[in-house]
Amino acid sequence: MKLKKISLLTFTLVAASLLFTACTNKNQPATQQDNIPAVQNLENQEQNLGNQDAKQNGTTEKKLSPTITVSEDHSLDVLEKELKETEIFEEDFGDLED
């Protein structure tokens, strides 16, 4: 009888611990896996954006600098050339759609 009692108690304990592990594992890793990478992804995007800005500013600045300064020459050829050099850049806001 004692043996029966002990085995019943052991079984209950094992079942309870299994149930507890299942419950906690089901919830915690899901949030960690689902949400933390999302934040890390955003942080990476933020950092990339900074790097991109720095990089783009290098190239964009080069393109924008003649854009800002326009010569005094108002001959039609110069005007045509200056308009040809003018570029309206693409804008992408995909990083805000998360």
Next chain:
Amino acid sequence: MKKTLIPIILASLLLLTLGSSTIAVEGTTDDAIETSKKREFLQGGVEEAKIKIQEKRQEIRQHHQIVRAKIAQHHARRLEKRFGAYHQRFTAIIGKMAKRFEMMEDKGKNMDDAQVKLSEAEILLTAAKMSADQALSTFNDVDANDDYETQSELALAASDLTQDARTDFKAVLVLLKGAVKQAKQINY
């Protein structure tokens, strides 16, 4: 001897059976109480874990909002530089074109069509500037304390205004190119 032993054995067996069943019933009651206590303990643990998960979610959401606001500020800074450059350049070019067209008119050339394009470009440039300013201020309005929906609405509105501004700037470029082309044709 046998006659005496048989009833004793039977009686003992009966007693044993009764005794074991009583212990078994007692054991079952004890087990039920223990199981119910364990269940309560487990439920408490699960509730605690749920609260912790919710707190963590909230923390992550807040962090998410801060990062989104920072990204919006990045866009605002970039657009300020770009749109400022477009506006400055087009204003300068329009000024030079107006001067050139005036000179050509003084020489007796008919600059009406080119002039119309130039005026349209000027009007569109004003509209582009307005959309650009609104886009910038909307991006700057994206606040880290705003909830996800508000941030999304603002980001979407800012993105639409940016596209409007771009469309207008591109149209200005097309109109100015057309005006110069016409002027060149008149000149030759």
